[in-house]
Amino acid sequence: MSKMYFSYHSRVPHTYRFYKKRRSEPEWKDDFIRIRKLRLKRGIFKCAGLILVSLIVIIGRYGFKAFLTTNNVIPSESSKVRMREQPNTTSKRLSGSTDDSSVSAIERSDVAISSSEKSTEQSISESTANDDSGVGRYLVGKHFTIFPITYDGENITQAMNSRKAPSNTVHDGHIEGEFLSEKQVKFSYVMGTTNSVGEYYTSKNILKFKGFIYTIPYYIDGDKVLFTNWTENINGHSVTMKMKIN
Structure with missing residues (x-):
């Protein structure tokens, strides 16, 4: 990559x-x-x-x-x-109690292994219980499209037709891709560039793609992750963006 x-x-x-x-x-x-x-x-x-x-x-x-x-x-x-x-006098003193000590050592080893297994299982269950975000797992395999919808409060198509917005606003702001994992994303279209892989992260109800200026808000509704429209300041103009999940 x-x-x-x-x-x-x-x-x-x-x-x-x-x-x-x-x-x-x-x-x-x-x-x-x-x-x-x-x-x-x-x-x-x-x-x-x-x-x-x-x-x-x-x-x-x-x-x-x-x-x-x-x-x-x-x-x-x-x-x-x-x-x-x-x-070597130590081995002579212990020769008479070799069998008893060996049995005792085996029993202690079994107890230690059992305790270790219980501790590991408890740690795993606690880790799973505390991981309540689930945002990355929800997004894996889903396709997304990002595009502008308004320019200074006016419909983006009307703003471009009336030359209030640059004619390439939709082209430059349009992004498509798919979430490959809880950290990686594949961009199928970005400014003419296709099939590039990048990274993303989520924190405090915000999703960001590494290397992009977009700060995308979301909220969790039951078992779904929903994204709301947001505003970007681009060259002194207010551009409202939308992210659509398929």
């Missing part, structure tokens, strides 16, 4: 290849320069992060080994020599 970058010109995200092909066009030049700098900066941060993580792993590894040696968890060479020189 190619990474998408938001465009100040079209107000929707596109791939880096999309900007690169149009870098010589004046309306796309600023977006291309900005995104190229952003990619370079992210590359530098990524390399620095990898170097830092490697150093932490190396330092942590040797530090942990030193800690174990200091606390006799890993015996030093002198300790190993003393252990070899000591007679």
Whole structure:
């Protein structure tokens, strides 16, 4: 999946290849320069992060080994020599009670396993009970369409016909797609771009697509998730948007 970058010109995200092909066009030049700098900066941060993580792993590894040696968890060479020189009297003292201790250890192990299983089942049931949102699960597999319906309070078609709204308002604001999972969405149409996969999230009765300006309100009615119309400020104009779920 190619990474998408938001465009100040079209107000929707596109791939880096999309900007690169149009870098010589004046309306796309600023977006291309900005995104190229952003990619370079992210590359530098990524390399620095990898170097830092490697150093932490190396330092942590040797530090942990030193800690174990200091606390006799890993015996030093002198300790190993003393252990070899000591007679093995412990095994002789315990030889007479081997059978009883083995049975007791098995019984304790069975009790511990049973307790662990009960604890796991309880944790799972509590987690399921607390997960009461269900918004992502409801949306999986559903198709959606987003489009403008009014422009400064006037019907969008009438506003475009009377040239109060740009003639491409519906084209630029129209989005179609399908929710693939509780986090991923497939856009079947965005500004002429088709079959791109992105991410979305829901929080406090708001749905947002990663990389988009739209802030889509919703509410839960029984076992359904319903979306209400909302208003976006686009170039100083109030545009009412609608999201339709099929």
